Amino acid sequence: MNDAYLNFVNSPFGARLARSLGLPKPEVLRRYRADRPEFEGLVAIGAGREPRLLDALANLVASIGVTSVAHASAGLWMPLAHRHGLMTGRFEPADSGSAARLAALIFDASGIEDSSQLEPLHAFFHDTLRSLGKCGRIVVLGRPPQDCASPRQWTAQRALEGLVRSLGKEARRGVTANLVYVGAGAEHGMESTLRFFLSPRSAYVSGQVVQVSADGADAVESTPFDWHAPLANRRAVVTGAARGIGAAIAGVLAAQGAHVIGVDIPSARDALDATLRQLNGTPLAFDIAAPEAPAQIAAALDDDGVDIVVHNAGITKDKTIAKMTAAAWQSVLDINLSAQERIDDALLAAGILRDGGRIIGVSSISGIAGNAGQTNYATSKAGVIGRVQSMAPLLRARGITINAVAPGFIETEMTAKMPLTLREAGRRLNSLSQGGQPVDVAQTIAWLAHPGSGGISGQVVRVCGQSLIGA
Incomplete structure (x- = not known):
């Protein structure tokens, strides 16, 4: 879907008009492209008292190949960086005559143990934020x-x-901000998460809090993978894969090396076949709401098993609850939620989802904040969150993680049919002042499916540009 306002205010004439009238000017977001470097530019490092993660951070900076500059708060960074053989310097504020713009700001607050020790956060961001590009x-x-x-x-x-x-x-200006809580002993399992949040892959993910636990992080070191094709030799099932967000998910997982098995209803067979043909994937035309679907899917996967299951399929049947039929209520709950439970039960019971696997559900901002006219949809999407939270500890023994993404306003055929005023409100009521793209949801799912993300489970990540509703 084309965002005419975003395109206009980023044209030469539109930009001048927006400045003169004081209109908001959302930034054209930088998204991942295979023909451009994923990481580049200067990264400023800051720290509070007794930072515990600087050594792991130095390994990351060396791995992604960027140049760092140390803020005065990070006194330990310079000698540590030199020991790692990193190119580094001291931070110079933008108004001091330095022309360099920063690509990222990273602050290690892991050693802060009292509210009286929070002052270095002010010093770091006060000095560096205006230099962030x-x-x-x-x-x-x-x-x-x-x-x-x-x-x-x-x-x-x-x-x-x-x-x-x-x-x-x-x-503003397309900048995102996220918080990563790293558990003791999980330092070696945080790289996939930091890579995601520092890269263009997280263009529409902001204001999120993610925990990396030592549970599952041990498997990261013992699981070999290539950062350029981390899902190679892995098999991924994606429901609702024929078009829209599902097709984008399938495309990103395939681009990272996975063999994708796409599932969609028989009436969408032509679109499903076309999508999976481009990806050298496998189409399965099953109605996931049918009682026999879990057994059919399990039988189709039985010989080779599967490593990743993405529950993307979903429908809407919007009415206020006073006008909603029982059939409309039940069909949305069945497809959006109960089918996920039945499919997972079948795959887990038969051992088809391999140990160390990934389950990722697609929830929604509606499942967090609710939405008028969507009681059935919001109930189903809140239930997806409940599944994630309740199943995570049960799956830990097998090294299987379960997480969910909660998209906000995403530019799809469905949102293109919304009334103009509602569509514009959905686009602008977030910190980035624009709608997301299906690829934003797909990239977030790929990060959660990553073999290096074993320390992340039981969590819900909003892909909403830091929506002002439910954020």
């Missing part, structure tokens, strides 16, 4: 509050969420 990235690292040794430490670490979400709303 368009579509820049902000990542703050901390410790999971529930793992903290004292109430004061819990308090200080929880305070980071307010900071990061506010930075995401202040920075």
Whole structure:
């Protein structure tokens, strides 16, 4: 779907008019392209007292090949960077005459144990934020509050969420801000998450809080993979794969090396075949709501098993509940939620989803904030979140992770049919002032499916540009 306002205010004439009238000017987001470097530019490093993650951060900076500059708050970074053989320098504010623009700001707050120790956060972001370029990235690292040794430490670490979400709303210009809580012992399992949040793949993900746990992170070191094709030799099932977001998910997983098995209803067989043919994938034309579907899917996968299951298929039948029929209620709950449970039960019971696998559900902002006229849809999508939270500890013994994405306003054929005023409200009511693209959902799912993301489970990540509703 074309966003005419976004295109206009980013044209030479439209930009001048927007400035003169004081109109908002959403930035054209930088998204991942295979023909462009994924990581480039300067990264500014800051830290609070006794930072615990700088060594792992130095490994990351070396791995992605960017140049770092150290803020005064990160006194330990310079000698550490030199030991790692990194190119590094000292940060110079933009108004000091330095022409360099920063691509990312990273702050290690893992050692902060008291609210009185939060001041370095102000110093770092006060000095660096104006030097951050368009579509820049902000990542703050901390410790999971529930793992903290004292109430004061819990308090200080929880305070980071307010900071990061506010930075995401202040920075503008396509900048995203996210918080990563890294559990003790999970330092070696945080790279896939930092790569995602620092790259153009996370263009529409902002204001999010992700926890990387030591549970599952051990498998990261023992699982060989290529960062350029991390899903090679892995098989992925994607439901609702014929078109739209499902086709985008299938495309991104295939681009990262996976063999994709796409599932969609028989009436969409032609579109499904066309999508999977381009990806050298396997189409399965099954109605997931049918009682026999789980057994059919399991039988089709039995010989080779599967590593990734993405529950994308879903429908809407919008009415206020007073006008909604029982059939409309039940069909949405059955396809959007109950079918996921039945399919997973079949694949897990038969061992078809291999140990160390990934389950990813597609929820929605509606499942978090609710939405008038969507009681059935919101109920189903909130149920997806419940599945993630309840199943994560049960699957841990097999090394299987389960997570969900919750898209906000995404430019699809469905949103193109919305009334103009509602469509514009959906686009503008987020920190990036625009709708997302199906590929934004797909890239987030690919990160959760990554073999390096074993320390992430039981979590819901909103792909909403930091929506002002339900964010």
